[in-house]
Amino acid sequence: MADVFPDSRLRELTGATVLVTGGGGLVGSRIVAQLAAHGARPIVLDRFDAYPHPVRGLFEVDRHGTQVVLGDVRERATVKWLIDRADYVIHAAAYADVAACTRRPDTAFAANVHGTQTILDELLESRVKRLVFVSSASVYGDGVAGNDAPRFTEDQPLTPISVYANTKLWGEHQVRLMLGDSRTEYSIVRYFSVYGDPQIPKPGSHSWMVPWLTLSAHSGRPMRLNGGGHQVRDLVHVEDIARATVLALVADQAASQTINIGTGIPTSVRAIAELVAAHYPGAAFIETPMPDGDPRGGYADTRKATDLLGWHPAITLSEGIDRYVAWLRATPNSVPDWFTSQTVPLAA
Template sequence: MEATSRRALSDRPRPTERDAEEAAYDVQTALAGAKVLVTGGAGLIGSRITARLRSLGAKPVALCTLDAYPREVYEGLFGIEVGGPHLVIGDITDSALVREVVTDCDFVIHAAALADVAACTRQPSSAISTNVLGTQSVLDAVAGAANQVQRTVFVSSASVYGHGCEPQSPEARAYHAALEAVYGPLPPVFDEQVTPLDPVSAYANTKAWGEAQTALTLDAVGVSHSTVRYFSVYGEPQVVKPRSHSWVVAWFATRAALGLPLELNGGGRQVRDFVHVDDVAEATVRALVAPDAHRATFNVGTGIPTSIREVAELVRQHFPQTEVRETPMPPGDPMGGFAAVKRMRQILKWRPQVGVADGVDRYAQWIKETPAAIPTWLRESAAAS
């Protein structure tokens, strides 16, 4: 499909969503005055979650190591008040600290993780330390505060589906067929109720473990929990990290802004469901209080597949002279698929608001207007090349 037609198609209702009505529930009333711990709360997604919680009248507390980015990224781009009363600098593997922070919290969002697929592949022991031992530390603290914590949301990833498979349930097959009638042949649709988990990377493996362990630990003590599986998160003010092949929108726009070629791993045939960080934050906050989210797992995506090559073409609309190169596929990089979103809509009574074409437009414009967001190491690499 041509990139120029993507915007019009993405604005249309999904075939299975026509005439569906979202029944409202009062998120603000449910969260007003509530203390919410957000692990990883100073990162890209975490900072958006805490900002949304504050806008609803909640009292978020972020627990974060502040070691994933330079300090100026946290303060200047993510809007984090380092030294402020709502930020606890620390590691989720510090069990005593986590217990102390959780003690008087009404809700917990566990978003802290080593979330870089490439970094987890290079250093699986680091992935295990943060994503497994750290998660257990958080779960133990929540279990110890079972009389206080109303619900915990575990942040997972669509990477747990791996390469996926053909839709299995009649509903999933019908959903897939209806989409193919609009878009033509499509990759797998990931249905959280029927698609088996098949992690193909160390990162995905730790997330699959975290999902199961959250249920095991919190069911035993009667704490409500839900799991959100994020698809490909992007959006301003996301900034790239060295030696990472994640965050493709940010990578492509940043490289294009520097006049560097866009590298299409495996020719860019991989498919992702790109969901804007603002929408991800909203879905996560709603998962805290949605009545039907208790013990539920649901995808957070748009229900629209987009190839990596299509993203490159959307970026090139803003940087027309940009060269495109095909490069080898890195290990642990699945061909991907896209989200079945009916369950998300049923549970959260909501749908994402930012389409991929608009989201890429926003990011490309932001990187042009915010050149300081381009890391020094990448500028130096561009100059040297």
């Protein structure tokens, strides 16, 4: 069940139909659950191929979604049919793995560029009140040279260093270009590092360090710190991310705005590993090289999230890791077979 916070602005969503692309994933499913809790009618469009079936069942999409459609955001007829029924759209569908996008830029282009363009084309002829486009803090790249923990502000120059970040930055520009003078409003939300159960890492990925590190310690394997773990991350619990995204649908001041969704607290990857290790006495660390496209990182300037959305994160990193460890211990079958049976590069 989603963490639900009362907010009078969300009464506007009662009875409204909200299309959530990518609604079958970690963040999308939490968005769908919160929409349903506030009386909206969420429709999910998802390929359902990002996670293995046993994990996907933990997202409870069928429980919270009014309708769940197996499909691709590039399928124009499907997208048109769903947008024609929608009052609002949250576009969260994406090929969202940095390492995978680096290996397969063609797939990243198809999902993140072609898919976004299909959504925008159909929005131009729709009655949709507002689109919330899900972007990423990866568009900032490494920030200012020489600053080990930069604070990223929404209006600073953007210097993406990965294929994934490039696709997200293109999406931002295209949303502004196509919807700026249309009858459909838009808001852009830039997620910082999302974590929280039931997040499970993917083979060959170096994203999502909380599950990577926790599964490693849980399985008695060393927690690998890429580059020594000196990168900085701003970790935001998935429930807080979902709440901010839903608020961006209805907050008047969020129209035509780009908003960081982060805690404003920089934490090194090593410090994250130490929080995890506190739950597993004897947990070991090992240092490994930095993977391609892995940014030094930074943290969010959160003033716009506060001023425009009235949003503050409610779940601290320590509490969020406690939750994840408790969930992992309660659901041991969620540890994927490939993790325990293969030699895999662990992330940080």
